[in-house]
Amino acid sequence: MPLAYLVRRPSPALAALLGATTLLVAAALAGALPPLAAATLAGAGGCALAGLRLSRLAAVGGRSRRARRCRRAAAQLDAAVLVVGLTVAVLPLAAPPHRPEVAAAGLLAAAVSYAGGLLTLPGHARLAARARLRRGVDMAGLGTALVFAGWVLLPPGEVPALVRVVTVAGALGLAGLLVSALADRRRRPGAALCRVGAAATLLGLANLVVLSSYRAPQQATLTVVPFLLAGVLLTATGAAWVAAGDPPLGGGPAPVWPRVTAPAAVAALAAGHHLWAVGDFTPTAVLLGLAVIPPLVARELITAADNRDQARRLAAREAHFRALIAGGRDLILILDDELRVRWLSAAGPRWFGLRDDEVRGRPLADLLHPDDAPAALRQLTDPAAARPPLLVARMSTGDGGWRETEATVSDQRGVPEVDAVVLHVRDIGERRRLERELRRLAAVDQTTGLANRRELVRVLGERRSEPGALLLVDLHDLGAVAERSGSTAGEAVLRTAVRRLRDVVGPGDLVARVAGDEFAVVSDLGPVPAYALGDRLAAALAEPCPVPGEMIRLRVSVGLAELAGAGPEDALRQADLARRRAAQLGHNRVEWYDAYLEEQLVRRLDLERELPGAVARGELDLVFQPVLGLADRLPVGAEALLRWRSPVLGTVLPAELLPVAEDLDLVGELGQWVLKRACRQLAEWSAGGRRFWMAVNVTPRELLAPDFLPGVAAVLAAHGVPADRLVVELAEHRLGAELPTVVARLAGLRSLGVRTALDGFRAEQSSLAQLRRLPIDLLKVRPQVVAAPDGPGRPLIDVVVSLGERLGLAVVGEGLESDADVERAHRAGCRYGQGFALARPVTAERVEAFFAEFPSASR
Numbered sequence: 001m002p003l004a005y006l007v008r009r010p011s012p013a014l015a016a017l018l019g020a021t022t023l024l025v026a027a028a029l030a031g032a033l034p035p036l037a038a039a040t041l042a043g044a045g046g047c048a049l050a051g052l053r054l055s056r057l058a059a060v061g062g063r064s065r066r067a068r069r070c071r072r073a074a075a076q077l078d079a080a081v082l083v084v085g086l087t088v089a090v091l092p093l094a095a096p097p098h099r100p101e102v103a104a105a106g107l108l109a110a111a112v113s114y115a116g117g118l119l120t121l122p123g124h125a126r127l128a129a130r131a132r133l134r135r136g137v138d139m140a141g142l143g144t145a146l147v148f149a150g151w152v153l154l155p156p157g158e159v160p161a162l163v164r165v166v167t168v169a170g171a172l173g174l175a176g177l178l179v180s181a182l183a184d185r186r187r188r189p190g191a192a193l194c195r196v197g198a199a200a201t202l203l204g205l206a207n208l209v210v211l212s213s214y215r216a217p218q219q220a221t222l223t224v225v226p227f228l229l230a231g232v233l234l235t236a237t238g239a240a241w242v243a244a245g246d247p248p249l250g251g252g253p254a255p256v257w258p259r260v261t262a263p264a265a266v267a268a269l270a271a272g273h274h275l276w277a278v279g280d281f282t283p284t285a286v287l288l289g290l291a292v293i294p295p296l297v298a299r300e301l302i303t304a305a306d307n308r309d310q311a312r313r314l315a316a317r318e319a320h321f322r323a324l325i326a327g328g329r330d331l332i333l334i335l336d337d338e339l340r341v342r343w344l345s346a347a348g349p350r351w352f353g354l355r356d357d358e359v360r361g362r363p364l365a366d367l368l369h370p371d372d373a374p375a376a377l378r379q380l381t382d383p384a385a386a387r388p389p390l391l392v393a394r395m396s397t398g399d400g401g402w403r404e405t406e407a408t409v410s411d412q413r414g415v416p417e418v419d420a421v422v423l424h425v426r427d428i429g430e431r432r433r434l435e436r437e438l439r440r441l442a443a444v445d446q447t448t449g450l451a452n453r454r455e456l457v458r459v460l461g462e463r464r465s466e467p468g469a470l471l472l473v474d475l476h477d478l479g480a481v482a483e484r485s486g487s488t489a490g491e492a493v494l495r496t497a498v499r500r501l502r503d504v505v506g507p508g509d510l511v512a513r514v515a516g517d518e519f520a521v522v523s524d525l526g527p528v529p530a531y532a533l534g535d536r537l538a539a540a541l542a543e544p545c546p547v548p549g550e551m552i553r554l555r556v557s558v559g560l561a562e563l564a565g566a567g568p569e570d571a572l573r574q575a576d577l578a579r580r581r582a583a584q585l586g587h588n589r590v591e592w593y594d595a596y597l598e599e600q601l602v603r604r605l606d607l608e609r610e611l612p613g614a615v616a617r618g619e620l621d622l623v624f625q626p627v628l629g630l631a632d633r634l635p636v637g638a639e640a641l642l643r644w645r646s647p648v649l650g651t652v653l654p655a656e657l658l659p660v661a662e663d664l665d666l667v668g669e670l671g672q673w674v675l676k677r678a679c680r681q682l683a684e685w686s687a688g689g690r691r692f693w694m695a696v697n698v699t700p701r702e703l704l705a706p707d708f709l710p711g712v713a714a715v716l717a718a719h720g721v722p723a724d725r726l727v728v729e730l731a732e733h734r735l736g737a738e739l740p741t742v743v744a745r746l747a748g749l750r751s752l753g754v755r756t757a758l759d760g761f762r763a764e765q766s767s768l769a770q771l772r773r774l775p776i777d778l779l780k781v782r783p784q785v786v787a788a789p790d791g792p793g794r795p796l797i798d799v800v801v802s803l804g805e806r807l808g809l810a811v812v813g814e815g816l817e818s819d820a821d822v823e824r825a826h827r828a829g830c831r832y833g834q835g836f837a838l839a840r841p842v843t844a845e846r847v848e849a850f851f852a853e854f855p856s857a858s859r
Contacts, residue, residue, distance in 0.1 A: 014233070017045050021229060025222055035218040040088050043204075043228040047085030050232035054078035057243050066122045070243045073120040077194065077239055080113030081232045084201055088228065091208065099212035100162055107166065107205040111173065114198040121191045121242055134302055135179060138259050141295030143175030145263035148288040149270035156278050160213045170206040174199050186249045190241025193234050201231030260296050260303075267292045331405075331425040337413065339364045339380060342420060352427075353398020364423075369394035369402055380409065380421065395425065404429040448498045451512035456520055459510055460568035463522070468563040469530035471521040472575035473501070473537055476555040476587060478517035481547075489547040497554070500540045505533070520575070527562070527592075534558040534590035542588045555587035562593075577601045603649075607660045610648055615673050621645050622677050625841040626850060627695070627812065630826040630833045634854050637693035637727065639834065640678040641841050642670065654697070662701065671702040675715050679726065681844050683719040690851060695727035695757060703730060704741055709748045716752075723753030727778060731759045739770065747775045757812070761800070771803065779804050780812045781830065801829035 021042040028038035057074035060067070087106025094102045127135070150167035181195040204227030211220050258265075267289060274281065281289070331352055332345040341359050348354040354367075364380075365373045372393035379391060391409050394402040407425040412418035443455035451459070460470065475497055481490045501511050501519060510522040521537070523530055538558050544551040559578030561571050574593040580601055582591040614620055624638040644652040661667045674696055682694040702708060716723055728749055735742055746756050757778035758771075771779075781800060804811045813825030816835030825833055839850060 013049055017049055017229075020045060021225065025225060028222055029219070036092050036221050039221045039225050040092050042225045043088035044085050046229040046232050047081050047088070050236040051078055051081045051085065053236040054081060054239055057239055060243065069120055069122045070239075073117045073122075074239050074243070076113055076117035076120060077235055080110045080117060080198070080201075081235060083110045083113055084205065084228065084232060087205065088208075091212070096212070096215065100160070100209055103205060103208040103212055104162055104166060107170075107202065107209060110205060111202055114202065118191070118194060118198060121188075121194065123188050123191060123242070123246055125187075130302075134299075135183060137295055137298050137302060138179045139172075139176050141259070141263040141292065141299055142179060142266070143172040144288070144292045144295055145266040145270075146171035146175055148267050148285070148292055151288050152270050152274040152278075152281070152285050154210075155214065163210055163213045166206050166209045170202065174203060177202075188242075188246055189249050190238045190244075190246040193238030193241060195238075197231045197234030197236075197238060199231070200227045200234065204228040204231060260299050263292060264296060329427070331423075333364070333407075333423040333425060334418075335364055335421040335423065339377065339421065341367075349398075352395070352403065352425075354396075355398065367396050369396075391423070392428075403427055404432050445513040448494065448513050450498065450501075450519070451510055453512065453514050456510070456512040456514065456522070457568040457572075459522055460563065460571050463563055464565070464567055464571075466524070466563065467526065468522065468524040469527070469533075470561050470563055470571045470575045471523065471530065471534050471537065472514070472559045472561075472572070472579045473519045473521065473541065474557045474559075474579050474583065475517045475519070475541060476557065476583070477552070478554065481552055489552070492547050493545045493552055493554070496545045497541055500543075501537065504536050504540050514572075520572075522563070530560055531590060531592065534560055538588050538590055557582040557587055558590040560590065560592045574598070580604075604660065606649055607652065607656070608664060610646055611644075611657070611660055611664060611666060614644060614646070615669055619645050619647070620670070620673055620677075622674065622681070623841040623843060624681070624847045625834060626839040626847060627832050627834045628838050630813070630822065630830055633838075635692065635839075635851050636832060637695060638847055639695040639697075639729070640674060640681075642674055642697075658699065662699070667699055667701050668705055671698055672711065675712065676719075679715050679719040679721050682725060683721050684844075685848060685851065686721070686725070691725070692851065693725045693727050693755065695729050697729045697731070697759065700730070700735065700738065700742060703728075703745045704738065708745065709752065712749065712754060713752055716754075724755060727755045727757050729757040729759045729778075729780070732761050735770075739773070743773055743775060750775050750777075759814075772807065776809065778812055778832075779809045780814045780834075782815055805829075 024033065024038040024042050027033040028035040054074050054077050058071050058078055060071065062068070062071070083106055087103060087110070090106075091099055091102055147168050150171050154163065154167065177195045177199040181192040181199070184195075185192040204224040207224045207227065208221070210216075211224070271281075271289060274285070329347055330345075331347045331354075332343075333341055334343040336342050340361055340363050344354065344356060344359055348356065348359060359367070365377055368376055376391055376393045391407040393405060393407075395405045397403050404427070405425050406428050407423040410422040410424070412420055412422055443451055443458070445452045478490070478493060478497070481493050497519075498511075501521070505511055505521050506523065506525075508524065510520075512520045512522070514520050521533070523533060525533060538556045541554055541556045544553050546552075557579050559575045559580070559582055561574035561578060563571055566574065577598050578591045578593040582589040584604075585591070621643045623641050623643055625641060626635045627637040627639060628634060629636050642654050642657065644657050646652055657670075658667065661670050678694050678696050682692070685692055698708075712726075712728075716726065728746075730742070730746070749756055755777040756775065757780055758774060758776045759780045761771075761779050761781050779800070801811050810832060811830045812832040812834060813821075813828075813830035814834045816822045816825055816833050816837045818837050821835065822833055822837050842850075
């Protein structure tokens with residue numbers, strides 16, 4: 001193990017120790033300090049620092065088995081370091097003749113402590129029999145070589161017995177420590193470092209035994225300082241690594257060292273030095289030299305056996321992979337640096353029709369489709385191009401056709417054993433055909449054959465930066481046809497509608513089915529041509545559709561939105577808002593989207609969301625507008641006007657509220673609330689003897705409800721209000737085609753004693769014609785009919801008032817906003833008046849205060 005482990009990040013204590021050791025050695029070499037004392041001080045300092053570190057490791061807590069073994073190992077290694085420190089400290093104090101025995105005793109005690117600590121270190125693995133044999137042979141070979149080297153390198157002459165024992169035992173122990181450290185240096189680097197430290201420390205002590213035995217000059221003892229210092233510090237460092245978990249050094253090839261060459265080199269160098277320095281070998285030395293050969297021969301035999309086993313395994317594995325490749329459908333191509341085919345697998349002639357002799361040596365470009373080859377070769381040759389995981393291209397087949405393929409690219413040109421580009425080619429023709437079919441099916445509505453919503457969104461996303469228009473077409477009665485006339489009739493009408501859509505749109509326009517009765521057209525036309533296209537679509541789809549037994553006429557609403565700058569969802573939302581607006585304004589219409597339209601529709605959606613439950617939440621209110629006699633300006637009655645006090649939307653007037661209520665089928669609920677609240681208020685006002693009448697507005701839907709007349713009678717009876725004090729108003733423009741039923745219901749009200757009124761009379765010829773049929777008591781004329789005295793409207797208002805008098809009707813001028821309007825209505829003969837010029841709509845309390853200013857009148 002290199003000493004760089006110690007100096008990579010030296011601590012302050014280690015740096016101080018190294019500096020002090022350098023000074024001591026320098027002083028000893030300069031003669032300022034006895035060399036033995038310098039060696040003793042340096043060794044004792046290193047042992048003290050290493051012992052301190054090992055003592056800390058031995059005191060670290062932990063209850064696991066590994067932690068306990070780490071503590072025991074650190075304690076025994078600490079004891080070994082302590083023995084080394086005591087040995088080098090006591091050695092100068094001993095008499096020179098006894099120094100070899102002192103050093104040998106310290107060497108033996110340190111070896112025993114080191115053995116106990118190294119064997120206690122955690123992480124030992126049980127080796128297989130052959131692995132144990134290899135390691136034993138390696139130890140024997142290196143140990144024999146080191147014994148021979150130590151034997152022949154000793155000075156000639158009589159060798160002390162203690163030196164012989166230390167030399168032989170030390171060589172064998174050193175070989176064991178080094179071989180095991182090299183074997184475990186990746187898997188257990190901390191334990192390997194401890195073994196190297198032990199080997200260096202014991203080598204230093206053995207050197208002290210030899211030097212003291214031969215009474216070597218004291219300067220020679222300085223040679224033991226690096227071994228002792230590095231040994232104890234490496235021991236402490238390795239123990240710290242083991243305590244920290246001893247993580248492996250990472251992957252890579254197995255550690256290799258010259259197991260045969262190293263022992264032979266050691267023996268050869270030692271023999272050469274002996275021949276140069278001494279000359280002849282003793283018989284014992286010759287036998288030791290020859291003893292080096294059997295372990296080396298055994299190692300070679302083991303290596304040969306390992307090579308035969310490895311070759312056998314490689315052959316079996318190669319046969320296995322050849323069988324896999326030969327039976328596979330994937331084509332494997334190996335290309336050289338010029339992208340020429342160097343080898344192809346058996347799938348080439350079997351599945352692709354590519355013969356080996358016709359393909360080998362040809363450029364890859366010759367096998368690819370001319371349209372795909374440039375891009376594929378650029379991806380393979382351009383170093384700056386991002387290497388795709390798959391190379392998709394059409395490849396030639398043996399019969400001259402083309403097959404869709406994808407290839408996995410593996411660039412092995414940096415691997416010496418391969419030095420090629422490997423392509424794993426797969427036939428994806430069937431998969432691509434299925435993918436195209438799935439994409440087609442996923443983009444088409446199966447019933448009509450038109451594009452579906454998913455395809456529509458995709459096309460809109462591609463055209464968001466291009467001019468054009470999106471037309472959203474709603475066929476309102478398409479679902480009702482199937483329910484009323486059967487699924488066969490519904491399918492026939494759907495087919496007719498789809499055919500008409502395709503006939504009207506242009507060849508480059510996309511027609512899609514968005515929902516059951518909604519269709520979309522994507523066109524590149526400008527605003528004006530797109531609007532004209534919408535008109536043609538509405539006209540074509542609104543034509544009668546012949547089905548067996550009947551002719552069906554569909555109602556159509558078309559919404560348009562521009563595509564430029566709008567995302568798919570935005571374009572669909574805008575076109576849908578325009579379509580809703582077209583449906584609200586009447587069917588068979590075309591409407592463009594604009595921001596004001598969106599505001600209106602958002603407001604409408606808010607109304608539809610908040611209106612349900614408004615009655616239960618107590619958000620409805622009534623205001624009352626007094627009706628005065630124009631002759632004496634006395635109050636004769638009041639009209640109840642509905643107000644919705646929404647905490648979210650504010651005050652909502654009937655003009656905005658009633659259309660939403662009709663769509664939500666809430667008109668009956670609101671009408672009942674208005675009737676009850678108005679009658680209750682009328683009853684309160686009548687308690688003081690006043691005889692006013694109260695007018696409430698109803699819609700034709702309310703009037704035609706089966707329970708309307710019984711409900712009115714029940715409310716009047718519940719509040720004790722005389723029937724003639726209630727006036728039910730019906731707007732003339734809402735009479736519609738159900739006039740006979742309306743006449744019957746109005747007559748029913750009159751039979752109860754309730755008075756009726758016709759609101760918003762227009763004084764047209766048709767209105768005058770049906771006035772005779774309506775059983776009403778009051779006729780309310782709007783300001784447009786009350787013209788100036790000399791204007792063209794004067795004869796017409798005279799006719800209205802005259803006709804009303806002949807029919808016994810009282811005419812009410814409504815919407816009088818100025819004194820001039822009041823005067824004109826009075827001159828025209830209107831009996832009553834209503835408007836801002838007379839009184840504004842106010843709360844019940846304000847109306848009651850207003851009535852209190854006038855004497856009561858029965859009108």
